Amino acid sequence: MRNFTSLFVIIAVSFLMSSFESSAKETLVKNKKTELENVFGSGKYVSKATVDAESITQFYKKYPKLKKYQNDVLDLYKKKEYKLIWYDDKSVSEFGALLYHKVQLLNDQGIKATMPYMDLVDDVFNENVTADLPQIDTELLLSNMYVFYASNVYSGVDPATLKKIGWFLPAKTISYVKILDSLMVDPDRLNKDENLLFGQYYKLKAALKKYRNIEKNNLWTKINIDAANYKDLRPFDSGVAVKQIRQRLFVIGDLAQDSKSQVYDEEMMAGILKYKARYGLKLNYALTKEHIDQMNEPIGNSIKTIMLNMERCRWIPAQLAQASEYVMVNIPSFKLVYVKNGKYELVSDVFVGTRMTETVIFSGNMDRIVFSPYWYVPQSIIKNELKLKMAEDKNYLADHNMEWNGGNVRQKPGPKNSLGLVKFMFPNPNDIYLHDTPAKSLFEFEKRIFSHGCINVKEAKGLALAILKDNPDWPADKIDQAMSGEKETTCMLKNKIPIYIGYFTAWVSESGDVGFYPDVYDRDPQLDKLLYSDAVVSK
Numbered sequence: 001m002r003n004f005t006s007l008f009v010i011i012a013v014s015f016l017m018s019s020f021e022s023s024a025k026e027t028l029v030k031n032k033k034t035e036l037e038n039v040f041g042s043g044k045y046v047s048k049a050t051v052d053a054e055s056i057t058q059f060y061k062k063y064p065k066l067k068k069y070q071n072d073v074l075d076l077y078k079k080k081e082y083k084l085i086w087y088d089d090k091s092v093s094e095f096g097a098l099l100y101h102k103v104q105l106l107n108d109q110g111i112k113a114t115m116p117y118m119d120l121v122d123d124v125f126n127e128n129v130t131a132d133l134p135q136i137d138t139e140l141l142l143s144n145m146y147v148f149y150a151s152n153v154y155s156g157v158d159p160a161t162l163k164k165i166g167w168f169l170p171a172k173t174i175s176y177v178k179i180l181d182s183l184m185v186d187p188d189r190l191n192k193d194e195n196l197l198f199g200q201y202y203k204l205k206a207a208l209k210k211y212r213n214i215e216k217n218n219l220w221t222k223i224n225i226d227a228a229n230y231k232d233l234r235p236f237d238s239g240v241a242v243k244q245i246r247q248r249l250f251v252i253g254d255l256a257q258d259s260k261s262q263v264y265d266e267e268m269m270a271g272i273l274k275y276k277a278r279y280g281l282k283l284n285y286a287l288t289k290e291h292i293d294q295m296n297e298p299i300g301n302s303i304k305t306i307m308l309n310m311e312r313c314r315w316i317p318a319q320l321a322q323a324s325e326y327v328m329v330n331i332p333s334f335k336l337v338y339v340k341n342g343k344y345e346l347v348s349d350v351f352v353g354t355r356m357t358e359t360v361i362f363s364g365n366m367d368r369i370v371f372s373p374y375w376y377v378p379q380s381i382i383k384n385e386l387k388l389k390m391a392e393d394k395n396y397l398a399d400h401n402m403e404w405n406g407g408n409v410r411q412k413p414g415p416k417n418s419l420g421l422v423k424f425m426f427p428n429p430n431d432i433y434l435h436d437t438p439a440k441s442l443f444e445f446e447k448r449i450f451s452h453g454c455i456n457v458k459e460a461k462g463l464a465l466a467i468l469k470d471n472p473d474w475p476a477d478k479i480d481q482a483m484s485g486e487k488e489t490t491c492m493l494k495n496k497i498p499i500y501i502g503y504f505t506a507w508v509s510e511s512g513d514v515g516f517y518p519d520v521y522d523r524d525p526q527l528d529k530l531l532y533s534d535a536v537v538s539k
Contacts, residue, residue: 059140065116069147079177086142110307115148156314168362201313203508220299233287278515309506326498332517334448345466348459351448364426365496371482371489372413414485421483436460
């Protein structure tokens with residue numbers, strides 16, 4: 001069996017042990033530490049092997065299930081002038097041991113994939129195995145293990161597949177060579193590196209750990225109700241179900257303590273509001289049967305949702321959250337946030353496209369704000385809706401403040417304009433933009449899918465004020481005048497503002513609370529099938 005530099009690896013394993021908190025992880029690391037220490041004392045040494053393009057080609061003939069990594073591995077060795085990566089003078093490097101342990105713990109990252117031939121890699125670190133692989137095989141197996149790890153943890157689904165599933169946000173580009181160099185210089189980046197992964201990823205990872213612990217300790221107990229005779233629970237009602245709901249709120253963190261009371265008291269009211277806010281529900285104190293049914297969904301559903309959204313975070317460039325200014329819309333939560341200098345300047349409810357006219361997941365750059373806008377009716381709406389209405393009512397256009405304009409129909413500015421009194425433009429082939437709406441009552445619904453694809457913003461005026469707050473040419477009174485509905489007025493922005501329209505059914509807030517939102521376009525099962533239908537082999 002192979003020999004390692006004992007002092008360095010013992011330090012490495014001790015370092016690794018300190019980064020894991022659960023007893024299961026500690027046991028794994030302690031066992032590995034013992035195994036490695038035994039290997040170091042065996043007194044055997046390995047000779048230097050040579051890596052070249054031909055040896056890499058021969059390796060993949062011997063291990064064909066790894067062939068998908070061949071180009072990336074070849075690139076690694078080209079950039080490193082075909083020098084060995086995983087061996088010090090006489091042994092596998094301490095970083096190789098650290099990386100191996102991280103691969104053993106991929107489940108903590110919400111990843112179920114297993115690299116082909118992983119049993120051979122296991123043998124490299126098993127003191128009971130006496131039949132050594134050729135050193136060149138070990139070297140290249142570890143390089144494939146690295147690419148397997150990096151592609152699963154840092155990249156996720158490839159960009160071509162993302163487009164096929166309707167995800168058109170900018171694809172993250174990474175260099176496995178640069179990542180490897182940075183990790184070898186600072187191995188602690190294996191535990192957390194917000195230059196490689198979008199910060200939300202690590203928040204979801206913490207939530208995954210929390211929910212798995214709840215599952216492991218059997219704390220997700222059923223709330224028992226008489227479904228046939230159930231009446232909405234309201235403040236100061238009492239019963240066993242109230243006590244069970246209270247216990248659930250405590251377990252997931254919506255209550256700081258569990259008084260075990262069977263009375264729906266003021267303390268529990270606060271917990272219910274926090275629970276409903278996390279699920280994007282209407283903020284009131286009534287608990288319907290639908291709410292109880294939601295609470296009784298298996299915790300495994302929540303765990304899977306967190307894992308799916310960790311995967312979505314892998315696709316997001318880590319630099320997004322580091323931008324000085326941006327707007328982000330999350331379709332499932334029906335929320336928009338405007339962030340400037342790392343702070344939430346505005347949060348607003350939105351409504352989005354219907355199932356027939358889904359809002360596209362993509363990004364753009366806002367370059368102008370249009371006050372009191374015309375609405376140029378899309379040809380599809382003219383063809384499928386307006387022509388029929390005009391045939392039934394010859395005064396339809398006039399009654400709706402519309403007019404013909406060069407063979408097209410447009411709605412004139414005014415408070416009843418379908419775009420409201422302001423729209424936010426970011427050129428894109430989907431003809432999607434943010435805008436105000438006169439249909440304010442639609443924001444009262446929990447599931448807000450009403451538009452033809454554009455994003456209707458409840459606090460549209462507030463968004464305009466926030467964006468132009470530091471622009472001396474656009475004081476608040478000028479914005480008020482421009483939004484009077486009398487004539488269209490355009491404000492060209494001095495700096496374009498990135499806009500990201502995303503799709504996250506689980507999201508951890510600034511306060512650390514994990515929210516779960518309706519999968520309005522049924523994208524979670526699609527991603528679940530893509531990731532986990534064949535989870536025993538690598539992606």
